Amino acid sequence: MPRTLIEPQSPIERLSILDSEGNLDTALEPKLSADDLKRLYRAMVLGRRLDERMLRLQRQGRIGTFAPIKGQEASQIGSVFTLKPTDWVVPSFRETASMLWRGWPIETLLSLYAGRLEGSSPGPEQRDLPVTIPVATQLPHAVGIAYGIQYRGEDAVVMTYFGDGATSEGDFHEACNFAGVWHVPVVFLCQNNQWAISVPIKKQTNSRTIAQKAIAYGFPGIQVDGNDVLAVYAASREAVERARAGEGPTLIECVTYRLGVHTTADDPTKYRTDEEVKAWEQKDPLTRFRAYLEKKNLLEPALEEQIDEEIVRGVERFEAMPQADPLGMFEHAYAELPPHLVAERAEMAARLAAPEGNGAPTEAEPTSPPMRGQRRTSRWQN
C-alpha cells in the first residue's frame, strides 16, 4: 500500500496584459470599445481625484477617518465594470471607486465619513451594500445574497471586495466554504495591497498566493496584476460569466499596492520604506492605462478639469446638507418604534426643545481639528 498522489496541486494562473513598461500582450487584449475604454479611464481618474480631495477634507476636519484607495483604482474599476446594475456589490471599507461607479453620489460617500449613517443608505433601486467596517464579515452576506439569487433562479451575480488581511479571518473561510458547497454565483475579489495596516502579506499568510486558497474550497482562483485594468477586467469578466452561467464562485487576487496611508489615522512611514513605495509608484495603474489610451488616441482633453468640477459640485452638495437631526437616530433602529424608544425619543425631543443651553448638541463635534498639511498620527480611530 504505497503513498499515492491524490491529485497534483493545480497550478495557479497569473494574468497580466499591459505591464508597467507599457508592453501589451495583444493576444490577451480584451475587445473593449473605444467608449468603454474611455469610461474605464474616466472612472479611475474620478476615484483618484476624489480620494485626493477627501484627504484634504479630512485634514481640514471637514470629514473624519476614511481609507484612501490611491493605487487600487484598476482593481476596483476593472472588476466593477463587468457588472450589470441588477448585479450586487458587497464592498468592504476601501471601495470608493467601485462605489462611485455603482452610482453612490459623492455627497453620500462624504456624509458617511462625516459620521452620518445616511451615507450608508443605497438608493432605492441600488443593489449595493454599504461600507462595512469589521474585516471580512461582509463576505458571508455576499454568499447569502448569491444563495437568494440561485434560490429564485434570477439572472444576477454578486461581487464582493476585501483585502489580503481579510483572508486570515474565519469569515473569509466560512464564506468561501459555503459558496463552494452551494455553488452560488459569487465573485470574491481580493485586493492584495501588500499590507493590512502594518502587517505585510508575508506575515499574513504562508500561502504563496491568495488565489490558491480557492482550490481548497473547490472553485477556481486566479491571480492578476491588479494595477493592470485590462487584466482585472478580463479576469473579472470571465468570473462573472462563469457565475452567471451557473458555474459557481471564483476567487480573484488582484496584486496591487496601497500607495497612501491605511486610513487617515495611520502613519505608514513607521512600517514601510520609501523605496518600496517608490517602486510601486512606477507601477501606477493610471499612468499605465493613460499611456495605452494615448497610443490609441483616446484621451479626452480637459477630462481632469471636468472631473474636478464634478467633485466640486459633489462637495458643495455635501456641505449644503442640513445638519443631522438628532431625532433621526430613532428612525430605523426597528421597523416600528418599541415603547421604550418612544419614551427615549420623547425625552430627547423635550431636551431639544428646551431653551438654549439645556438642549442636546445639534451638531457633531469636528472629527479632527483643522490640521492642514499636518499628518495625523493618532491611531485611536482605526
Added chain:
Amino acid sequence: MAKLNMVKALNLALLEEMERDPDVLTIGEDVGVDGGVFRVTEDLHRRFGSRRVIDTPLAEAAIIGCSVGMAIYGLKPICEIQFSGFAFQCFHQIENHAARYRQRTQGRFHCQMVVRMPYGGGVRALEHHSESEEQFYAHIPGLKMVIPSGPRTARALLTAAIRDPDPVIFFEHKGLYHAAKEEVPDESEAMPIGRAQIAQEGSRLTLIAYGAMLRVALEAAETLQAEDGVTPEVIDLLTISPLDRETLVASVAKTGRAVVVHEAPLSFGPGAEIAASIMDGAFLSLEAPIRRVAAYDVPFVGFAREKASVPDVARVLAAARETLTF
C-alpha cells in the same frame, strides 16, 4: 385542539410558516435529514427539500452571516444554532450586522430573520450546553429577544417571530422541550412580541419569570398560597427585549412587591433591568426592596452542581418571604 409538547409545537409553527410563505427557509447544522438534534425541524426536509431546509457546513458565523445576506436579498431565514453556547462563534454577525442593517441603510435593507437556539440548564448536559445568555442579546439595540415558556407560547411566538420584520433571537429551553404537553389551537396562532402575560393573577407580591423559570415561579406561588396565605401575581415575561415595562409596573403598583427569577447569572442580568424599570415606574408603591433570584456569577458549573446553581422553588420562596416580611 391538539395536545403537543414544545418540540412538536415549534415544529408546527415552522411547518405552517414555511407553507404560508415560500420565502421562509430553515438553515443550520443537522436541521435537514436529521431534523435538528432536538427534532424541532423534523420532517421539514422531506416536505420542502434541501433548498429550503438547508443542512450547512459546521460554521455558525456563516450560518448567520449568509442568512443576513439572504434576508437582505428578501428571503426570511430561520436559523438554528445547535446550542446557544456556540452562538459566540456568530455573535459578531448578530451584533455587527443582523441588528444593524436596517439602521445602517436607513431602512433600505433589513434583516427579517429568526435565530433559534436551545438554552438553559437542568438537563445534565456538557459544558457550554446549559448556559442562559439572553442578557447579551437583550442588550443589543435592533434585536428582539424572545423566550417562550411552554408549547402554546412557543408556537405562537415563533410564528410571530418569523413574521416580524426585525431580527428575533428565539431561545428554547431544553428542559421544556418534552416537559409537558399543552393544548395548541388548530388554526395558526401568532401572539404579539413585546408583551408579557399574567400567568396568574394575585396580590401582595409579583413574581416575574420566563422560560423554564416560569414553572419554578408558579410552583413557588402555589406553596405561598398553601403555606403563607398569599396568592402572588405571576408574570410570564415571554419577551426579554423590548421589555413590557407597562405590565410589570402595573402589576407591582398593585402588589407593592417584586421578585425576579432568571437562570442567567445575577450581575448585569435581566433582573437588574427589570428591577430598575419597576423602580422607575412604581417606586412609590414599593413596600420592600425588589429581590432577584438568579444563577450565581460563576461560569456554568457542570451538572453535578447545577441543581445548586439554577434557581429552584426553595430559593424563590426564601426571597418571596423575605420580601413579604420586610
